[in-house]
Amino acid sequence: MFRRALLGRLPPRMLPLVAVALLEGKERKETGLCRWRCEKHPYYNLTVKILRARNIKGTDLLSKADCYVELRLPTASPVIYRTRVIDNSSDPEWNETFQYRIHDAIKNTLELTLFDEDVLISDELTSVVFDVTGIEEGHLLKNTFKLKEDKEELDVEFFMEKSSDAPGEVITNGVLVACPCLYLQGTINKDQNTKVREQGSSQFRLSLPGSYEKQLSKPCKPDSNQTCGIPFVFHIGKEMCSELSVELERTITVLQDGVSPDFEKHSTVLGSGTVPFHSLSLGKEVDITVPLGKGLSVDLKVKAEEMTKDLDVRLGFDLCKEEREFLEKRKKIVSQALKNTLKLREDPNKDKVPVVAVLGSGGGIRALSSFYGSLLGLQQLNLLDCITYLSGISGSTWCLSVLYQDHEWSQKDLKGPISNAQDKISSSKVAAFSSEHMKYYFQELNTMENAGRKVSFTDLWGLIVEYFLQQKEDQSKLSDQQEAVKYGQNPYPIYAAVNVRPNVRGDDFAEWCEFTPYEVGFRKYGAFVRTEDFDSEFFMGRLIKKHPEPRICYLQGMWGSAFAASLDDVFLKVVGSGFSFLESLGDVVKIIDDCRRFHFRDPMRLKTRLVIPGGPLLQIFQDFFKSRVTAGETFNFMQGLYLHRDYISLKKFVISKETHIDAFPNMLTPMEENLYLVDGGFSINSPFPLVIQPERDVDVILSFNYSWEAPFEVLKLTQRYCRERDIPFPPITFHKEDEESPKECYMFMDAENPKAPIVLHFPLVNDTFRKYKEPGIERESEEEKSFADFQIEGKDSPYRTLNFTYTSDEFDRLVQLNCYNVLNNIDAILKALSLGLSKRKLKSRTQVLP
Incomplete structure (x- = not known):
């Protein structure tokens, strides 16, 4: 009775919203919509x-x-x-x-x-x-x-x-809203230009606030091949109240003296006028004479049309079609591998196959070398085919991006790629800064800038990383890796970056951006673009200007952009x-x-x-201590999309904190022109947020942590991240002695919540490796003992994050150590896989219950 009485007093536009709120109570929704839907609102x-x-x-x-x-x-x-x-x-x-x-x-x-x-x-x-x-x-x-x-x-x-x-x-997908976009095209009548007989050059400046283009400058004199006047184009939202402004401007160039080549330009506005945007009839070309004042006017021919093509930004929280197709193919391979690994009588049904993800943390070349060792250990245990997802941050992404250039890499002996990486890591990096290479770098960046792309220090860093890793120009692109997952033959790679603000600490605000062979996007907003279209220009969900897909070296620079740290971060x-x-x-x-x-x-x-x-000194101090002068800047493909009125109902947003940006919709990323994508380590130094999303439904996570300090920090940060967003994650508990002297492997699970993944965590430690060259086989010779007796951490360690050159022995030690740590914990891995299989069977039975 109370609910009906309350609903009866509310205005009609509030009934569906409040009814849902009453039925669901205060619980926030899981993910919103899997796919977009059409809504009609007044x-x-x-x-x-x-x-x-x-x-x-x-x-x-x-x-x-x-x-x-x-x-x-x-x-x-x-x-x-x-x-x-x-x-x-x-x-x-x-x-x-x-x-x-x-x-x-x-x-x-x-x-x-x-x-x-x-x-x-x-x-x-x-x-x-x-x-x-x-x-x-x-x-x-x-x-x-x-x-x-x-x-x-x-x-x-x-x-x-x-x-x-x-x-x-x-x-809308429940978080973002794409409104109708209008395409305004027109021409300036060139005959009218003859009225302007002023000294110097003249140009028209057209402005449409709220449009993607914002402002255009057009010379009064049309090109010789323009027979129908001077063309212009604007893109703007249909709901936006705006005015088309036209200014006639004269520019005079003045030499500073009779000898010096220096000159100054002086501009004077000769006249201006406006056209109310909503006075234009859609689909109809009209002629308009715009008075500019002072006896001047200009003739415009304009036509506004609604863009009817499908959105180029995918709105939805489900996995893309290609990833779903991959999963179907991969399940068959994983099922067969699990049968052999766990010695099962028959292949598990594909719906009962656990989803296993392997994560590599950041840590520069230390992480790259270590990830090779971890993957080698998994291969030697015949476990690579049990893995569905491979994800990395920073140096781990460098390892993966090189591996996936071979479309069959996981089916081949990893010792070949490891030997090749050893040659590159142990070679001198001096040539990377030679005059010849510096010239090549700036030619590349200049070409990008001339093509209308945003260029930053991160792009230069990407070219340097390219030399460090391959010592040659690499023309491959991320979308080329589609061939490496086309038949489900390798785990699905997910590369991580975070979108930050130039003057906000990564701990306070960082939005996880995932890069896969098929899509780049933000699961927080349910917005994705094709990988081929990344770094192109979008507005209101439509592709406005296509740029070539960047070479993978530029992504490697972004994924491992340690130099994007502010002084406050450091x-x-x-x-x-x-x-x-x-x-x-x-x-x-x-x-x-x-x-x-x-x-x-x-x-x-x-x-x-x-x-x-x-205080009055805030801006000065923020600019100095918090600014990220080297953050990678790229076009925001969510620009022009708005937040749905009910976006706060979703668990993906942190709106409980008074100061969190999620509670200020006008400050969120869709309202920004650019993305600032940097190394994910500025938030959490392991890509947990990309694989714990409910859409990927991961059962078991093998977490390899290549930091040499705070061995459980990534788990504690992930736990906090999940708690703020109501994402299931096992409780992380350990003893103080574990933090001071960690073991090789830890298992974390939540027996009461089948939705929480089982986490097997491997800190980077040199423990039993000192004594055993293989599990159960002790080192005997002094040479063997000397090889394994080394410290990973310390001020004199070769494995510092900013060291990019190891000797062959230093590289080999790190690879063998991480390989051994995997082999030495085979029982824990098999137990996690077995528990994951049981958990998946339980979830499968739960899903079919009425």
Whole structure:
């Protein structure tokens, strides 16, 4: 009765949402949608009236504040609105009204920022981040935002009414929303240019805020082959309220003196005009004369059409078709291998075959060499065919990316590739920095830049890594590895990177990005692009400009971009804590939500947050200590996609923390133009987040940790990562002596939760290897004992992360050590596989129950 009574009082647009919330309680959803769906939602007209503020204290001690308010709602308008300035007042009153047209499928979050105007630069006093979801239609809502503890307040009125526009259809996966995209093409009438008879060169500057292109510059004089005027093209969202602006600009080049070749360019705007974007009829070419003022005008011929082709970004949380096909083929191979390994009477049914993943941590050449040894050990135990996924970070990705150039590598003796790697690692790296190679590097980077690609230090590092690993130019690409998994003949490779912010610590914000032979994407958002299309330009889910797929060396530079660390990151890793004083200078975030002011509480509405800017030195210190000057920058293929109004219902987001970026939708990656992809070690130094996703349903994880300190850190960080997102993961418990003197292998499992994977963890230790050359066979000669008696860690160790050259013996020791550690723990591995088989059978029976 209570539920029916409650539903009866809610507006129609809230019924489905609240009904689901009541049925599901407060439990957040697992993954959203496996695939995209179409939804139709109404438009609403939102009126925001900035009334007044009270008790405002400005930054000038000698006078009162000169206040104004900025309004930012990027999901509805590309324009940042602002009130007028009220001079010298602690209680400014504006009574100014602003209008927005919003789409109800999108998470619309309004930012209100109070400024104190100054002659040079205005000081930001405070910001309010307000989710407009939950404003009841047709009811005036007056809200007083408490800005600070000393009675500073801001009064704002909100009014929401349904728009007369027809509901708009969108494509969504429950997290991201793709709205209709318009293709605006036009020409500038060249005959009109004859009216411009000014000294110097003239050009038209066309701007369409909110579009992908933003601004275009076109010379007044068309090319000789342009018979129909000067063409231009814009891409923009259908729901975006914007104006096409046209400026006529004259540029004069002035020599500084009569002798020097130096010159300066001076530009003058001769006239400007605008065309309301929504005044254009879709699908109809129209002629428009735009007055520019001062007796000037320009003739435009424009046509706006809706792009009807399918999305080029795959929206969904399921595995791509090619990976699912791989799994079907791989299950047959794994089934046969498990029968032989576990000495079963018959092949396990393919639906009862456990999914086994092998993970290699980061650690530069140390990780590369060690991963070769671990894989060799698995091969000698005939276990490579039991593995479904191989995943790595940093140096481990270097190992995998070289191995997968051979499409049959796991069916061949690994001693050949290991010997080849030994030759490269033990050779001198001096030639990598010769004038000849430096010239080659800059020619390559210059070619990329001229092609319109973003170039960074990470790309240069990739070319250097290419020489370190192969000492020749490698033309292969990641998509070439499709041949290596086409028949399920090798485990499926997953390479890891994380998307970070240039001035945010990786511990605070890092989004895992997976690279496979078929797709690159973020499982957090359920957004993927074909591997062949990575580093191309996308907007609103559509491919706007295709660039060639980057060579794999550029990905190797990104996957192992240790140089992308900020000073704060380095200090955190070396000392164990970052620059704590930066936190005291940082922004203060407080929740100031007052639910009583709403007619009802929308369960999908974000709480209102108050952001008080940090001290005046914050930006200077952040730029110096936290900036990643060498982060790899690439085009964001999610640009132009919006967050769904219900995105916070999914477990993939951390919205419980007041300061976490996940709770600020206007700051999340879809709203950014670029991705900053770096070494995954800046978050967790092992790619656990890529294989523990429910979609991959992994039963057993063999974790190889190649760090020489904190042997269980990756497990503890993964446990925290999973706890924040409600992902099943076994409890990680160990004794203090294990941390100080770790053993070769540890097993972690959760007997009460069959969804939690069994984790077999191998720290990098030289323990029984000193005494035994093979399991059970002791070393006898002094030469054998001397070979195995070495320390992995230490300031004089050759295995430091930034050392890229080992002697042949140093390389061989590391490979043999890791191979031995696998062979010496065959019983633990077989036990994990057997438990994984039992767990899979249990899950299989559970799935068929009614």
